[in-house]
Amino acid sequence: MIRALLYKEWIQHRGPLAVLMVLVGLGWTLAMLPVLARGRELVLLDQFRNFVLIYGILAASWICHRLIALEYRGRTQLFLEGLPVSRMVMVLVKYGVGVSVFLLLLGSVTLLTLALEAWRHGQEPSLAAMVALRVGAVGWFFFNLCFVLAFAGRYRLAIWIGLLLALLAVHEFTSLRVNEVGPFGLLDQRFAFEREWPRPGALYGTLAGGTLCLIGALVLGWTREGSVAALLAESMSHREKVMVALVLGGGVFAVSVLDERRPKAPFDLPGAATETRPGIVVKVPWEVVDASQRARMTADHLSAIRSFLDLPSIPPVFLVGRSDLDGRHYERGTLDQAEGVHVQANFSAADWDEQRFNAWLIREALLAATRGRSALESRRWILDGFSVWWFGSGRDQNPLETDARLALRACYGAPQSVSRGHLARWLQFREEVGPDIAAAVAWSGLRALERRRGGDALRQVLRRALGVVRPVDGRVLWLESEGAFDTALENAAGWEWQAWIAGWNEDLDASRGRLSNTLAAIPTLECQVGFENLSAESRLLNYQVRFQPPDSAVGAWSFLHAELPAVDVEIPPQLVQRERHGRPGDGMESLPGTISVGARIATTAALEVPALGCEVIAGWTRHEVR
Template identity: 30%
Template structure:
């Protein structure tokens, strides 16, 4: 016992300063995790900061500690000196194992204690809950250190083992259906780690303890077996031939894993609910009383996809998944992006809704399906008006009269020029998506009236068809822009399109209500505020939109905007105070419910001074 205490004193003197510095750094990391968890929008409990610490930073600390206590010791002359003393090899190994175990266990336990104290200030935290998390934490810490202690004794082979183990786990987790969280020790720190309050995972605790015991036995066998000759052989430097062989072996394994990953088809998104109407490549999630309407919508969308694919010369479009979302407006549609390699398009809308604008929803869904099929090429801003115009054109038989009137309202604010079609993002931010869609649709309808069907199809396929090699595509777009392709295929030049477009919109401007809005950033009681006023339609519904902007002028998603709704005549009473300070960049807008949707009467980006 005295020899072990002496060895422990030696270890602390040799490594104490470095260990103290690492622990201080980990304390800072823990504080940052607490702060991030506190402000996180999806935080369930503050103990999630402890879970993140244990899953990410505790293994890194264990690896650093194993390198310091085990690897450096047996690769330095200190080990030779210790073997000359009347000390058993197992005593040296036991000292290092117990010291590392104490440090890893203390660090993990301290993380939980601090996090638990912080959590108790804002949520009910019971002693039983904390005790259960502590048991899971400490058993995981024991297994973690046992594994790293044993791997550290492999000497020159430890890095290939680390790398192979890491790559193997990554491959199993990302390229197979194996759920690592079901196996110990990962089962102890799975998604229920800090959420389960009552039931201990007895199976995972027993399995993890057995795993820890097995690696401890392996480590002591490596360190003390064969009178230390095995450990001395492993501690020798790796030869150049061995390094080259390992590098080639890992390169070969990486190539094989990449080939296997490419051959594995991506998981297809599916609705797991039984209340789904399916027709062709369309699935519509619905309530129990909406089965008939869902079946009709699925059949209609599937027909739209078939006609669009035929027009574009594509094999197929979709699949498309439709999910209801009751808090959206009747003319609002939301696109939920799936994984890049996951086939399909998921859209949400207020369906079924008494005022649901089915035609606009169909056009939006078509545009997203075409964008997905062309790998985003159709969404390129100079050609996006063709995408939007075509998708609305294909459903124009059911288009309400408000579509044309929205475009006529926008024509009062901005002359129908071809250049405005190339500025989709700016147009949508200033006047709103419904008006911007109507703008592109009326321009496309004017083109369709001037060109014959075959030339229009050739133009659409050229602009929105299957993507070419990206560098070639960029060069081709620079050399021959969309207006030049339009003139080549249809014979309609930009000025002729503008004339036909104006002639289509001019008769619709008569009788439209005058609507405008004003916005100012003011100072009130030491706080910065935003005040808006709408002119016209005092009894109609208006919305004040506002959002903090970052340092770059990126496109704004509608979901990122805060909405303050009020009658237009009372909109000047809606003052946003205290949310923005001097130097903040703010987006401010005013929308009014008119022409079957939301028209944006004002939009600007301002700096609060």
């Protein structure tokens, strides 16, 4: 009866199998031709590896489809089950036919490839044996896999996709390197060049996997008298297709979410001066002057801040030197798939300002530690003020003028009273007065809180605002509310908003009075911009800057402009361009070049004021060129 079954399979499938052989041969020829065309430069076995992985799986899949899937879908297996043979024998006969044909096919192309390679490059017989063993084991595994999936009927494509996704997920999320185990370990990139017998782990893994697949196929073919396989062989309805697609899509979604939420590996800078504290790592390359001292100093600052704000940790900080920056420009890099704060600065610049840099650095470190939450507009003023407050010398009840420069900046930036509106639209306020002035205004607000409610109250408020790390998902919308600072102020400082604002303005008024003479000498800027038609599509930007009082501007002033992106966000410093002018003039100046109609540009004027130690600006204005 077995012979009859074999004969039946032969009659039924001889034509299509012959066609398959022709096609595989054709595929092999097409795959090898490019290698042969390049003479001895390339190795055939390298391309043969790709051929086995693609055509091998295709051929095995097709053979199993004909032997199993078509049989069960057409329900012709019912006739076979009517014969005096067990279902197991029937399945085993099919398996035997399929695996024989497949291994014969694979063996033929393998022999052909080895012979050709021996003729081109010459090789030892042992290498041929190694290659044959690898290809044979992998081929047997893939055939068994296709055999068991053939019993899965209409779900086999979905299972294939699911398997691929699962392998990717395992490779990404675990330490298991999928390309080094099982059949992928046997057919890895060293396949064409390795002169050693396959690693036992990979070989036994492949054989074990193949055995499991075969057992699975037998179980599927035998369970419930084969009715499971018969049911699975029916065609998918539209609903099922959609369901499968949704399940696969959901799987991809879940893996994507897990991947996104997975903590990134920290960036590393090997061979650098390193300082560690609890929750802090600072690295400075040895090329930076006084690298170890800088690392130690920075680690001390960050450690103190971490304790003060009760943060669990701050991402690793890397301070890299860049000699062409001036002393007041620093930049933070974007790390790809890694965690950390990577910054570049010129620590040896003649105009280096250590305090200014440290204030900038802790702002960047806190941004990273809070995953950007501290940069939300509702609490941005706190971040700006804190980074300045931390390095200020005034504490507790000391008047604002203890930090004379900061007090001057604050009074300059808030010539009238500060209101809640300033804090609510803080980014706008920042663009009106400039980041250094805005930070000083924010600092004065924190000082007002400290002066009236004490350092502990301020600390509690700051912890709530800057020291809480929220989970990265939609829960943040419920966990945080607009009035978080309100709540912190009331609970931690026992103070209401209005009272705090009133106290803040009181402090500023007092300082304004005491600094009035100095303030009067600091110029304010007014910048007028106009667009002159050059053509239907081109405009020339003209600008004129006036200073009040007129003779207060000493030294060079600049016209700043930046092309704006489509979405209104903060203007990054890297987009700002400057037209520096040697001395104030009354005339109209023009930008070089033209601007297209429809473009968006932000403009302002800036003047360095020695008394303030920073630039004052006329206020950024955003224009849409018409």
